[in-house]
Amino acid sequence: MFVLSFQTRAEVWGVVNQFTLDNYKNIFQPVYLNTFVESFKLALTSTLLICAIGYPFGYFMAKLPAQWKKRVMLLLMIPFWTSSLIRLYGWIIIFRANGTLDKLLMGLGLTDGPLKLLYTYPAVVVGMVYALLQFMILAVYSSAEKMDWSLVEAARDLGATPLKAFLTVTLKLTLPGLLSGVILTFIPSMGLFFIADILGGNKVVLVGSLIQDQLMKAHNWPFAAALSVVLMILTSLMISLYKRVTHTTELEGIL
């Protein structure tokens, strides 16, 4: 792929063995740079939302009695038994005009007519959060589960308020789980373009979708390869930057 990215496309089909940097220059056109920005924005939005929902979920799940832990774990796993595409089509049924959500809202008298919810940006974000939430929950759960709760009791005994005990003890001890959860959700969300294509009606143009277009429709394989190389470099850069900023040398479960 790296080699291909320096080759030249043939007039109609295939590639010519001729060295060029044009494929990389091409990426700096605003329209193509913008797809990187869009991908980053969507990944960031979904990751933040996933943190907000996934952290409390994993935290309280670790506090459940053992029997309930197993049950909740089973419930978390069941969706993985079907294909992720089928689960996405489920969201289409919920969001579409006069679909489940529309009917519910109209039934409650909150809205008068169909809300054109499908093929919008929020629909894409919901799809992303739904697809990746489990990874965050499990990462947080695994570090909260291993935590020594007597440390929290000790802090409370020494006069810390519940909030202070949480911030100074619990949060610090579960941080590795949270941080690896962030990586586990952020990196895949840079690449999950089919969610944007299906729930967003192809109107949110991510790098992945651009690469697909260049490969399958424009027959410009070298440009697609250059885009992929840049995407990989950017992703690795983000991981190392992230590690430096958060001072983590060891992430729970990964790396």
Added chain:
Amino acid sequence: MKKFFALALSLALALTAFAGCSSTSASASTPSAASGSTAGSAGTAASGELNLYTWEGMFPQEVLDAFTAETGIKVNYSSFDTDETMLAKLETAKGGDYDVVIADDYIIETAIAEGLVMELDKSKIANIGNVNPVYQGQFFDPEDAYTVPYGAGVQTIVYNPDLVDIEINGYEDLWDAALESSLGITSNFRVMNGMALKIAGESYNTEDVAAIEAAGAKLLELAPNIRLIKDDNLQDDLISGEISAGVMYTSQVTMACLANPDLKVVYPSEGIGFGIMAQFVPVNAPNPDAAHAFIDYILRPEVSKQCFEYIGYYCTNQAADALIEDAYQSFLTLPEDFSADNMEMIQNISAEAMEAHTKVWTEFRTACGQ
């Protein structure tokens, strides 16, 4: 449990290994079979197996079964997703493995240029005269030496008059503010950018980058009206009312109209684009006699009728036109007052023009999401 899993896995592995063996041995043994049967004349001697390679759902099973019953030739149907996959596979097989391939016009032009297509022996295709001349002599095969058309896509606009307040006669009407956020289009960017080119009176195939960029600027004004860009099953969104008008593939128009007969189909006043799917025989096909027999069989009017009603593309067999049932007449055959003068096919263009198209398209898609 673990043991069982391992057993199942190794079984699957072994099976795929066998599958690999059998397909290579089949292709290794077929050349001799083919050379044996070329001695027979006029395609009647064809026997053995026929490897058919096309998209999924291109033939009703009854037609394939009837062909086997009549000729004794077994049909092995394999399918591809996109033309590009087909060409890549055919290149790897060096024009072998398959006997009949059905694909789109532009990719066939490339396949012929790459030397992957065999010239047809018309003496073995008695029904060749049934082909509608409108679809013959086109850019991808000017002499009709390599291909026989199998269905045509004619670019129309389809809309639901209950949901649309204006009357749509051409592409220009799609820009009307009354259609805000209610249009659905496919992601075939040559067709979509082509709408703006047609409004400007340009050819679909212009290689003038300035003209393509001007079309792109025009297309940006269409963005607020676009609700959805999607290739698969776009007709469902029209039937369900998610969109109220659309520019979609011909088979989708047919399905939409069958589900809702009130929908209106418009031949755009600015000019009509069309594409042809055609059958060809790869240059090293294992069983060319069976291939010719198959092509000839499909050209029989009553067989063609069954096929076109099934796939929902325009009938390219004029002898079958009259047989097509009334319910399908209006969207499988061209209207009587139809003139072929303002029809144009989308052809392969220069790399530079193609890049301009993809850039325009990416800008347009981004604008639709904002």
